[in-house]
Amino acid sequence: xxxxxxxxxxxxxxxxxxxxxxxxxxxxxxxxxxxxxxxxxxxxxxxxxxxxxxxxxxxxxxxxxxxxxxxxxxxxxxxxxxxxxxxxxxxxxxxxxxxxxxxxxxxxxxxxxxxxxxxxxxxxxxxxxxxxxxxxxxxxxxxxxxxxxxxxxxxxxxxxxx
Numbered sequence: 001x002x003x004x005x006x007x008x009x010x011x012x013x014x015x016x017x018x019x020x021x022x023x024x025x026x027x028x029x030x031x032x033x034x035x036x037x038x039x040x041x042x043x044x045x046x047x048x049x050x051x052x053x054x055x056x057x058x059x060x061x062x063x064x065x066x067x068x069x070x071x072x073x074x075x076x077x078x079x080x081x082x083x084x085x086x087x088x089x090x091x092x093x094x095x096x097x098x099x100x101x102x103x104x105x106x107x108x109x110x111x112x113x114x115x116x117x118x119x120x121x122x123x124x125x126x127x128x129x130x131x132x133x134x135x136x137x138x139x140x141x142x143x144x145x146x147x148x149x150x151x152x153x154x155x156x157x158x159x160x161x162x
Contacts, residue, residue, distance in 0.1 A: 006159060008033055008041070012117060012136050013154045015103070016145055025143050031116075031136030032062045040121070040131045051133055052085035052123045053104045053153050058115040058142040062135035068120055069128045074135065076126055077114060080151075081107040084123040088155060096160045103152035108145035115142050117153060 014027040033041075054076050061073030086104035116137040122130030145151060 006161060008038075009158045010119075010134055010136075011156045011158070014114070014117065014138070014143075015152045016114075016143060017150050017152070019148045019150075024149065025140070027138045027140045027143065029136065029139030031134045032064065033134045034062070034066045034132055035064050036067050036131055037119070037133035040133060050121060051088040051090070051119045052121070053088055053155070054085045054118045054120060054125075055080070055106060055114050055151070056116040056118060056135070056137075058113040060115045060135065060137045062116075062137055066132055066135055068122070068130050068132045071132070071135070074115070074118075076118075077112055078126045079109050079112040081109050082125075084125050085120070086153070087123070088119060090155075090157065097156055097158045099156035100154055103154045106151045106153070108147055108149045108151070111144065111146050113142050113144055114138065114151065119155070 010031050012029060012031055015023060016025045017023055056074040057077055063073055089100045090098045091101045118135045119133040120130045
């Protein structure tokens with residue numbers, strides 16, 4: 001009898017820039033896919049632009065039991081110019097990998113500290129409804145942004161046999 005397993009990994013790349021385009025910091029690493037997100041994955045065909053990227057405050061502590069309504073280890077940052085969370089907009093899967101072809105961009109509306117990010121099914125900035133898919137604490141720790149800095153976020157989802 002064969003024992004087949006699947007492995008799921010999401011890699012985030014966050015790149016912060018000054019208005020002149022100069023890169024001020026980057027963060028690259030994997031995240032926690034929460035239980036609610038795993039349930040969503042196996043019960044739903046995830047079409048493009050149905051997951052939205054949000055940002056977390058400093059020093060987030062993601063937990064497997066986190067949901068959009070209850071996540072005591074982190075708070076959403078809303079200090080950015082865009083009216084809503086940015087769509088992930090993942091492309092077609094190839095070789096077990098899908099990614100957003102165009103980075104989601106956030107423009108800081110003032111001084112703020114970014115500690116990570118999350119994916120959810122609802123675009124409402126600061127909202128507590130919808131399904132939380134995943135949460136990521138920044139690999140490099142908390143990072144600062146000031147007004148007019150931009151933060152580009154690219155997320156790749158890989159599913160493979162283990």
